[in-house]
Amino acid sequence: MTETLPVTDRSRLRRLHERGHFDRATINSILDAQPMCSVGYIIDGKPFVTPTLQWREGNHVYWHGSSASRALRNSRDAQVCLSVAILDGFVLARSGMHHSVNSRSVTLFGTASKVEDPAEKLDKLGRFVNGLFPGRYEGLRPDHAQDLKATMVLGMEISEGSAKMRTGGPVDEEEDYDLPIWAGVIPVHTSVGKPIPDPRNIKDVPMPDHVRSFRL
Amino acid sequence: MTETLPVTDRSRLRRLHERGHFDRATINSILDAQPMCSVGYIIDGKPFVTPTLQWREGNHVYWHGSSASRALRNSRDAQVCLSVAILDGFVLARSGMHHSVNSRSVTLFGTASKVEDPAEKLDKLGRFVNGLFPGRYEGLRPDHAQDLKATMVLGMEISEGSAKMRTGGPVDEEEDYDLPIWAGVIPVHTSVGKPIPDPRNIKDVPMPDHVRSFRL
Numbered sequence: 027m028t029e030t031l032p033v034t035d036r037s038r039l040r041r042l043h044e045r046g047h048f049d050r051a052t053i054n055s056i057l058d059a060q061p062m063c064s065v066g067y068i069i070d071g072k073p074f075v076t077p078t079l080q081w082r083e084g085n086h087v088y089w090h091g092s093s094a095s096r097a098l099r100n101s102r103d104a105q106v107c108l109s110v111a112i113l114d115g116f117v118l119a120r121s122g123m124h125h126s127v128n129s130r131s132v133t134l135f136g137t138a139s140k141v142e143d144p145a146e147k148l149d150k151l152g153r154f155v156n157g158l159f160p161g162r163y164e165g166l167r168p169d170h171a172q173d174l175k176a177t178m179v180l181g182m183e184i185s186e187g188s189a190k191m192r193t194g195g196p197v198d199e200e201e202d203y204d205l206p207i208w209a210g211v212i213p214v215h216t217s218v219g220k221p222i223p224d225p226r227n228i229k230d231v232p233m234p235d236h237v238r239s240f241r242l
Numbered sequence: 243m244t245e246t247l248p249v250t251d252r253s254r255l256r257r258l259h260e261r262g263h264f265d266r267a268t269i270n271s272i273l274d275a276q277p278m279c280s281v282g283y284i285i286d287g288k289p290f291v292t293p294t295l296q297w298r299e300g301n302h303v304y305w306h307g308s309s310a311s312r313a314l315r316n317s318r319d320a321q322v323c324l325s326v327a328i329l330d331g332f333v334l335a336r337s338g339m340h341h342s343v344n345s346r347s348v349t350l351f352g353t354a355s356k357v358e359d360p361a362e363k364l365d366k367l368g369r370f371v372n373g374l375f376p377g378r379y380e381g382l383r384p385d386h387a388q389d390l391k392a393t394m395v396l397g398m399e400i401s402e403g404s405a406k407m408r409t410g411g412p413v414d415e416e417e418d419y420d421l422p423i424w425a426g427v428i429p430v431h432t433s434v435g436k437p438i439p440d441p442r443n444i445k446d447v448p449m450p451d452h453v454r455s456f457r458l
Contacts, residue, residue: 111293
């Protein structure tokens with residue numbers, strides 16, 4: 027921080043660190059950084075949240091599951107809220123009030139639509155696998171027709187929503203900076219471990235590049 | 243897997259890996275492993291999901307925010323769904339259908355209540371800080387009365403909900419195990435980086451143990 031603001035202006039100071047973003051590039055970068063998401067929907071007037079994986083294609087976000095899933099059946103053609111949140115660190119300040127987290131999140135609102143066309147559904151699922159593991163889908167045993175039938179893909183246009191980010195160190199009251207209290211940030215990362223081959227892999231099947239070089 | 247089941251029994255096979263859990267110990271261990279959560283609630287008949295931090299005290303789970311927050315004002319005395327989800331790995335199978343993730347999740351339902359008593363609220367906030375950073379709260383500059391007023395703590399009894407876990411390797415169709423396709427698990431971990439002291443810390447203030455030994 028190069029600015030010094032009076033204490034009464036601290037809400038403005040905090041806004042320099044924590045801002046809402048409505049530009050598509052910021053929203054896309056957060057969606058693309060973390061496939062895990064939470065989908066909120068309503069059943070019988072009660073809120074439900076289901077964790078699932080999302081993937082993005084241009085202006086749309088998709089998720090999938092069993093055609094029998096209560097979550098999917100109740101999200102289809104209904105209002106949903108899709109949330110992605112990434113924890114980047116704990117922010118330790120000089121008072122409890124100013125403790126915070128560094129994070130990136132996106133919240134999207136819209137009506138979820140089922141991808142009806144079987145060829146389009148297959149294409150979406152292939153892009154989901156290849157989005158995480160480039161080139162993998164073409165090397166897999168093709169999906170059985172009955173398995174595809176048992177899978178529902180929902181999609182939603184990215185049109186209503188926003189991103190939120192907080193970065194940087196603690197923002198304390200000016201008079202608290204003289205206190206002998208350690209303040210700072212504990213960064214949090216998501217990391218990928220060494221791949222564990224299935225013991226039933228056939229002998230000498232090589233580990234593909236999309237596994238060896240996988241990063242989140 | 244030591245069992246071999248006929249293909250028609252594969253739903254049973256899958257259940258060995260992915261199960262619902264209703265015992266409190268499993269639910270508690272997942273809540274205690276990950277403070278990040280998603281709270282689902284309803285405004286004007288539409289679902290909303292807000293990422294926030296939760297902490298547990300016995301049979302209750304708590305979260306907090308600004309008293310002015312639309313999320314909190316609309317969750318108070320209302321039905322909410324609180325979800326914690328931890329991604330433990332990507333499970334790569336021999337067909338697209340059997341790709342999965344290893345994960346732990348908890349979904350709780352209930353009515354959120356505001357912690358009204360100021361002393362109780364202070365106690366809850368102190369336990370929140372100390373739950374993450376043991377002993378930190380007592381060393382902080384005490385919260386100002388107006389800051390406490392501006393903070394709302396919501397709580398909910400842990401009474402309705404469940405946990406879900408998936409562990410282990412891919413579960414493929416028996417006839418697919420002969421295919422020359424690499425299958426296995428890419429583990430995902432959350433790790434904590436080197437703490438970054440605030441450049442405005444006073445000279446020689448030591449890094450406390452609750453920072454140095456912090457783990458998620």
